Amino acid sequence: MAYGRVALVGAGPGHPGLLTERARALVEQADVVVFDRLVSPRLLMHAKPDAALLYAGKAPGCHALAQREIEAMLVDLARHHGLVVRLKGGDPLVFGRGAEEAAALREAGVPFELVPGVTSAVAVPAFAGIPVTLRGVSRSFAVATGHAGDGLRAHLDALAGAETLVLLMGVAELPRIAEELRARGVSPDTPAAIVAWGSRAKQRSLRATLATLAAEAERRGIGSPAVIVIGDVAADASLGSWFEAMPRFGERHLLFASSMREALAHAAKLEAEGAEVLAHTWDRAQSVRLAELEAAVSMSAQGKPVGFAFRTALGVEMWFCAVQRAGLDLRRLSSLKLAAVDGYVTQVLRDGGLAPDARSLGEMARMPVEVWFAEVPGSGRDADVEAACRASGAEVRPLHLLGPRLAPAVPPRWQPFVRAWRDIVAEWLAEGPADLWALGDPALLRPLADDVGMGGEPLRRADAFGLAAAEAVCGA
Missing domain, CATH: 3.40.1010.10 (Tetrapyrrole methylase, N-terminal domain)
Known part of the structure; x- marks a missing residue:
């Protein structure tokens, strides 16, 4: 087989x-x-x-x-x-x-x-400003599991003398671990720290001593998953709380966009300042259908006065792909007209080296074309674009680029474990509040917010150059 x-x-x-x-x-x-x-x-x-x-x-x-x-x-x-x-x-x-x-x-x-x-054994303490080795303090470190079912007592016999001890999966056993280490000669005043959800927006850290760490962690509600550090390095403050001091630490942002590619580009800008980001996009929520678009591109290659009216960045990206697959030289499409009603879509065209011929409904209505191919993104607000196209006297053919996304083909036994992307996003939102960004026209992206139960929330408009420059709130 x-x-x-x-x-x-x-x-x-x-x-x-x-x-x-x-x-x-x-x-x-x-x-x-x-x-x-x-x-x-x-x-x-x-x-x-x-x-x-x-x-x-x-x-x-x-x-x-x-x-x-x-x-x-x-x-x-x-x-x-x-x-x-x-x-x-x-x-x-x-x-x-x-x-x-x-x-x-x-x-x-x-x-x-x-x-x-x-490994979280090294990275998580680092994100809390704790080095696992430090010149003059700790020349080595040991990593162990604190899980009770993994021979905990025998592990501690060997690990009690470690200069720095890093424990994974040890939150539930922390009181017992502290007691066992003290019984093996480790001072109760030994510095100790716990870091929960390290490197994530919900990171929380606590420094105490071996004797007090478990009680303090319980009092402050710091639990699993967490990394525990025991040793003098846990008291070192030379690195500071560098991650938690980042300007957007703790912030959570959900991006609604046409494609995951554009969402990833914008996510990097927020993450560079310490924020946590997730995205819900049209290409992840629905499947892309190319047959109509490829037929339209083929017609434009015949020299007929053809126009494309784009409503989303995804539509522009798919059009560029169809042109490339057809092996067309854009310089020969002299009768081609491009319209982008939304400013964000205009920028995506310009990123591809093209300027739109029409940027408003009025300009579209005056455009001399025989056929308009109008993108239908499924937002419920497509009638205005189609009306403007018809006002030009041209034939209007809708481009349905999106269709229902079928469940992935997985053997029936494992189907219960398949997770739809909208469910993953909804669960992430349930963990805490998040700012909602629209990478494009909020009206077009509103169905994505509806898809994850956030349809009534305002979407912030993000322009093509960066999130920080666009703080205006667009209502439902």
């Missing part, structure tokens, strides 16, 4: 800047992405619009799938797809059970690749 390939990929602790180049490339190419609870949904923005997303998360005491079922899932999915990416928080071989999954794949004869990730 022929199998596809499975990539066991480390996603890092969640910050998109910590995703390796290889990891991102594999997510972009994947037919299926199987992701864990600790994988930030922001990283899934790199997946193809038609990729199947399957949740295989494990919360304390609540597992979507048992480990052996996850392994069976990977083998089964590889029978039906060319590339399956198993996306795991941190590094897949640092308490990520990646070795078990790799062994199961090898036994089944499935080709696989291992992609290390930035």
Whole structure:
């Protein structure tokens, strides 16, 4: 039996800047992405619009799938797809059970690749300003699991003498860990720290001592998932709270856009200042239909006076792609007319080296063309554009570029674990408030807000040059 390939990929602790180049490339190419609870949904923005997303998360005491079922899932999915990416928080071989999954794949004869990730054992303390080694303070560090089922007592026998001890998955066992370490001679006054949701907008950190850390963490509501650091480095303040001091730390932003590509470009601007970003886009919410557009491009190549009326950046991008596939030289399309009612769409055309011939309904009504191809993005506000096109005396043909997105093809056994993108976005929104941005006409993007239960909320308008320059609020 022929199998596809499975990539066991480390996603890092969640910050998109910590995703390796290889990891991102594999997510972009994947037919299926199987992701864990600790994988930030922001990283899934790199997946193809038609990729199947399957949740295989494990919360304390609540597992979507048992480990052996996850392994069976990977083998089964590889029978039906060319590339399956198993996306795991941190590094897949640092308490990520990646070795078990790799062994199961090898036994089944499935080709696989291992992609290390930035481990939370080092990155999470760093985002809280805690170095795991420090000249003159700590020359080494030990990483261990604090999970009670992993021989905790025997681990602590060996780890009590570590200069710096980093514990993963140890929040529930923290009181017992502190007691066991003190019984092994570790001073109760030893500096200690806990960092929850490190590198994410909801990061919270606390510094105390071995004796007081558990009680202080409980009092302040700092819980799993978290990394615990025990040792003198936990008292070092030389790095400061650099991440939490960033100008947009703690902010959460949801971008509504035509395509995920444009959303990713704008996300980088917010993330550079410490914000957390997610996006909901037309190309992720619906499938792109190219047949009508390609026929229209073919007609324009025959020299007829043809016009294209674009309502979204996605429409412009798809038009450029259709022109390229047809092998057309734009310089020969002398009778072609382009209209962009929205200023954001105008900028997307200009980014491609073209200036629109019409930027208003009135200009469209005066344009000398025989046929207008008018993009229909499904916003419910298309009648005004079609009316302007008809006023020119031209024939109007709608371009339906979007259609219902069918559920990804996954074996029936695993269908319950398939996650629609709108559900992932809605769950992210449920974690806390977020600013809503419209990358384009808010009226056109309103259906995307409706799709995730935010239809009544105002959308901020973002222009093509950057989010900071556009703070005006556009109502519902």
